[in-house]
Amino acid sequence: MRNTIIITVLLFVAIIGASIYYFANLDGDKKETLRPLTFLPKETFLITTFQNNATTDNIFKDFEIFGALVGRQEFEQWQTLKAKLLRHAAMQPYVNDVDLYVSFHPEKDAITSLFTIPTSARIDTSAIRSFLDNAASTYTITQKDTLEHRIYSLDKGVKDSVFHIVYHEDIFFASFSERILYQVIDKQSPKLGRDQIDYFIDNNSRNSPLSIYFVHEQISQIAEHLMRRKTGDFIELFKNLGGQSAWNLSFKNDALILSGESETAHRKEHYIELFANQHKTSQTLYNYFPQSTASYLSFAISDPDRFRNDLFSWLEQQKELPRLQAQFAEIKRSKDVSFEEDIRPIFGKEFALVEQSNQAQLAFISVADSNQLDAFLSSIATHISDSLYRFDHSNIPFALYGDPLKSFQRPYFLRIANILVLANYESLLSEYQRDWRRVNLLTNTLGFKNSERIQGNEANITCFIRTSTSSSIINNLLKPDFRESFRDKKDFGYQDFYSWSIQIAGNNGHFQSSIYGVYKSKNALGSVADWTYEFDHRPITAPQVFEHSDTSQFILMQEQDHTVHAISPAGSKLWSTVFHGRVVGEAQQLEDRSIVLVTDRNRLYRFDPDGNSLPGFSLGMDNEPTYSPTIGDVGGKPLIFIPAGQKLLVFTLDGKKPESWNHKNLEGKILFDVKVHNDQIFVGTENGHFYQFDAQGNLLKEEIIADSHFNNPIALIRPEQNQYAVYAIDTANVSFTIDFRDELKTYRLEPDGHRSLISFFPNTEDIAHRMVIINQKHVLTKGIQDSSALFDFTFTQEITDRPQYFAEGPNNYLLGIASRRNYLVYLFDEKGSIRDGFPIEALPDFYYGKIDYNSATYLLCVRRDRKLYAFKH
Template sequence: MRNTIIVTVLLFIAVVAASVYYFSDSSSRQENATKALQYLPADTYFITAFRNNETTDTIFQHFELFEAIQGKQDFDNLKTLKQDFLSSEALKAKVQDVEIILSYHPSTSGIATLYTVALNEKLNNKALEAIFQGIDKKYKQNHTDTLGHRIYSFDKGIKDSILYCTLHENILFAGYERPIIQQVIDKKVKKLDTKQIEFFIEQNSKNTPLSLYFNNHQFSAFAKKIMRPKFGVYLNQIDSLQGSTAWNLNFKDDALIFKGETKLDLNHHHYLHLFANQSPQVQTLANFLPKNTASYINYSLSNITSFHSGLNDLFVYRKEADKIKRHQKLIENEGKVVFQSDILSLWNDEFAIAELDNEAMLGLVSLADSTKFVETAKKISSNQGDDIYQFDYSNILYSSFGDPFKTFQRPYFTRIGKVLVIANQTGILRKYRQAYFDNQMMSGTAIFKNHSAIQSNRANVTFYIEPETAKNTIINNLKSEYAKDFRDKEQFGYQNFYSTSFQLSGNEGEFVSGFYALYKSKNRLGGTAEWTFQLNSKLINNPWVFNQTENSKFILVQEQDHTVHALSPSGKELWKTLFQGEILGQPIQLQDRSILLNTRSRLYRFSPDGKLLPGFSIGLENNASAGLILSTFNNEKRIYIPCSNQIAAYDLAGKKIQNWKNPTVDSKILYDLKATTIANQHYIIAATSQGSVYFFNEIGGLVNKQELNTNGQTLKNPIGLITTSDKKNSFVIVPATQGEIIKVPFEGEPIRSKVGDWGSNFTFNFEDVSGSADKDYVVLSDNNLTVYNQKDNTKYFEYKFVDEVSNRPNFFKVTNNNDLVAVGTNNRMIYIFSEDGLVRNGFPVEGLSKFYFGPIDFGNNASYLISSKRDHKLYAYKF
């Protein structure tokens, strides 16, 4: 299929324009732009402009997007124009702060760039020649006369690097292809239409740094220039499109965002015209596309009746109406189904087509009534098995929706809820169903989620493509010279785009349009790892960050073979050692900077340089079931370790607490213990899987026990703690089954409250997420993350994951007020949430579920994500 090549058109246009972001001047004088534009040939692909001033130097050196698309050679040519000519002493004063126009044109060798500079003082050729004498002597200068003009050439002896220049109407035109210069000065060559120029000037916003303009007809011409002859179903929709488009730029470090207006020539009959009088709608069908989707177009309607009326008019104009009516009559006679009343009423307001990475095509249609569809489908389709059917009559979808479904003559289909999925082969649908029920969908990927965050959530037409997934199709459909450039990662960066989309939203006969592209920028938040570190096996714990000295920190990680590595904030290994078993719970750093932790069988205390303190490590009499806690009694620090159904106690020297009674509980202790002091009474608290809560004193004596009714269910989550100066108003928080919370007071009867409806495999944590004075209930159930206010059980926020999530959330204190909740999905996506429930900028990021987020060194306020992938590398991303 000749479909995904549209990305090359869009990327080239967008990045060339964005490359001059820092060049532009929002106070561009419209008369200068009009004067310069009127000499450009009518077949100009697209144009943009910038001011010649000192800010251009920065962009030439640092703007990686420009070099990625232009290629290093063209990028160097542009730098040459700036440095050797416009910045030369002889010419500098003549062009300071003047407007420079970049335009792109068809040429015999490919695509030619033209630089147009309107001079700020009147010059003639004699004066110009004198100025050129001051240009760097490394150039061999020459000139020829043609069409009454003198064309100068500057040759520095490198192939394809001769710069040609002429003076016309006090405007310098320069480029590396002489025929383009000749077209400018040749009066016989058709130039840009006055109305096109006026549209561009009119749409050029003074509040944004850059405006980009192109003739819609040239959009198709540009595509034909770089791709093989045959258009596919995507590009057929822009072929012969008339009118103009003008966009203004909103710039982000990791994305290009253009918004503006697309004006259509209403004298032409074109499929996209059908959406110009629709109003933008929320589009949802992309959520039903599989992960291997390379590209798609999603269409949505606000007025289905007017769409069908306009589509019928288009069929009449194309002289297809009679043929379509014959097909509909056949369905009515044989299937006893009236097309207008019985079939058109089945469809809802949204449809889409998509191309997969193997070039197979899918179609999707939103159903208005799935029950009615099932009944009607029995009359017009045949069962192929495995919940797959085939329409018995051709052109049903083409008659209903037009051009997107022209390639689906008599397709197969399957139904997923209220969405009809269509393909030309049953095998495609069988693979689709497997992907859907395995939750292998595009909407769950980091790329799609990040892209959805920058584009509009409402539109009538959305083109979307992922260059990496579509890579093979793009290469196959580009002409050989452009395919070579696309593959060339040394000279170009085409494949460094995560995703690209183009949107149209109806606006009373015209369109509000937008272009969006995410780039793998080195400067993007989380885009490129600051450093990596190779492990020998997978990470089995979240990384931890501890103080190494008064002014430096280090990172501690443990891999599957139980090797522990200490890394500097720059990712250099400081030391490594082998522990006996996996570290349990959260290690604790003491005032002397030594670190205290336990594995299943041993208790460790070591200094930041990795050396064990005297007396450590210590073998535990009973295997630990969770991590230790540290508590203070009579100014003495004590270590308490849950050991399944027992509690062990040690001092900081690793000695057993002599009078500790080694209490035993009725079943396994839930995670870590809790310790507190209320009304001069010291408590060690344990909750068990059978639903008992134990309150022990400082020597392990039982103070209180509450046996909770758990309806025979085994408890699986950690408890929380609310303390005040009053025992009756201090509580142990126990998450029960079926959405209940049990508040167990230190004195008095338990209090039950219904908080939500949770599945049997929910996770519960009691953490400060909201930034309020109290901790919150954080519940993850059925892939739904919900944070509740613990006082009144109201929701702070809720987030539904597309991916399966079976990992317990993590919590990181990045601010002084609250913890950030973080979730790693089963599909290897990491989400970090702010206290308002929004996914933080730059997330989700690909990575396994063991990770750290926060600062990693003194004097550096940035947060870092330290995570791993299946290659067993640690990656540190700066945010």
């Protein structure tokens, strides 16, 4: 199939966008003009134009994608020429307030650029040499008279960097290729057609900093110019399409996004025309593609009846219809199965082709009616093994959807949910089945998540290429010079693109089209760290940020050998020491800046920000702690409450046991932390015993919920004014409101499930108002009092870690969730929107917020290399 060949066209489009960077720095308003384009050669691959104003300057100044695509050395050369020529005081009055064009043309083993700069007033040709001598004094300037024109050449003594300029019909044409200038001034040389130019101008957005125009007839020429092999299936789909496209740039510093309109020649024999009268619709098959996907070509149909009729006409044009009709008539006679009435209704509105990194091909088809599939499956296919089948008759996929599935003559297929996975070899489906069961899917990769966030999933046709898994295929397809640029990581940045994609949607006989190049920008979260801190062993706690002094803070973490590290906001070590045991839960900081934590070796620590233990610490405890200590003011005195299995341990800040408190033996293991509010202490256990103690440790009330089991934290809520209650949810997802006065109030939550992880958004008053329910792959946030759903999100992998919360203003918290199986972390705001830049690759347990009093916001996270990364956001 070689879908990846489209990368050659995409790379070319990207290079053109990059080329205008250093020539986009002129002031003035854009005014429309057609005349400069009429001089461009017919073999023009692409044309760009841009607005000459300060806004454009600012947009492109930090658009690092352009540097990655055009080459950093080339940028430097163009910057020099721009500063010396276009910025020169003598030239400014003539080039301000004009449209500038950059077009691209084939050269031997290269693509060369042509700069077209109309002047607002005629320049005396005798003054041009004087201007060049003055503006480009560091260059050797020569001139050549040809075709009644004078071509000036600027040579700085660097090989292949001579810049040629001609002034023709009040327009400057400039290029590193002298041959292109000859084509421009030669009246006998074929030029762009007027209809093509008109379309470009009509679809050129004045609100876009950059517009690109592309003639579809150039697809074959571009592919032939860049590739050393025969074109693949995707290029074949677009060959002889006719027409043109006009795209406008949408600015995003970590993606090249071009969107606009496309028209075709309306040739009925062309497959793409089947989608001209469709309209964009959701595409979902990508959720089933394997992790080894290098590229895919996905189709979605919005109007099945119109598509069927158009496909019927297309098959007639291809002279395929009589053969298919004869074949299906035979099926009707032999099996009494009608293709139109029995087979076609089985299949749905989506189909796709996938090329894997080893160039093996799969096809995917959605099922519209699973009951009808069950009824007719044995009539159209033979059961091979397990859920694997093979069509009894050839050409069924081709008759259903046309050309893209023609190579799947009589394929094997695997049924998964409501889709069929097709392959020409049984072994490919066995391998896919293993990937599916292990959830080794494309949607679980970080690069695809970034691409999906930018490109969306609504279109009729999507072609998608993953750079990492398709690079070897691309290398084999490109000619040597273009392959060298693709591989060059020093001067270019092609390897830093996650993906390239094209999306096409029907639009009343025409098309809307978009191109996306998603880039690993150095400015994007997770790309370049401000600093890293390397551990000797695997870190085992989340980063926590504490006060160090009146002017600074620090980061506290522990690694696997139990060494605790204090790290400065600049990433340097302040101190480290080995603790006896692993830190359980989170550390707590007191008003005097001392820090309290417990370890699983029955130790209670209290130390100052410099790592010095306070008198009496560390001290041993009778039982192993099972969660973080809670520091609460009770009866006017601060106490440390430590859950320790079936015991509640209580200490003063001096490490003593308070006189009025004894360690409490409880019925059942304590559920997570202890709640302290208004001189009362609330504890819940896993077997349904809930306790209320007073400030002196006296048991005020015990509530027992029989025949229920609990494995999630409790919360304090305020069901009525000045009244407080414990809120708990059992493993059957039944909630209990326990006020220790009145009868229990119960409510069944959704979704049901014994595996739900439930936690509560924190609050400055420690009164919960919202909760988070994690049920396998599904995350739901709800209000507690009214049980209203606030937002929900479905992940591609099961979530096994409890969420984290990060303060963002008073009573406003961000929700952090880790997807452990694919090493991704997410950050949601309170409305359920994913914070820009997320997800990123990291292990569970991270930190998001300030790392010093006046610092920017940072993400602190650990990756598989055992380093702590500090990313500014």
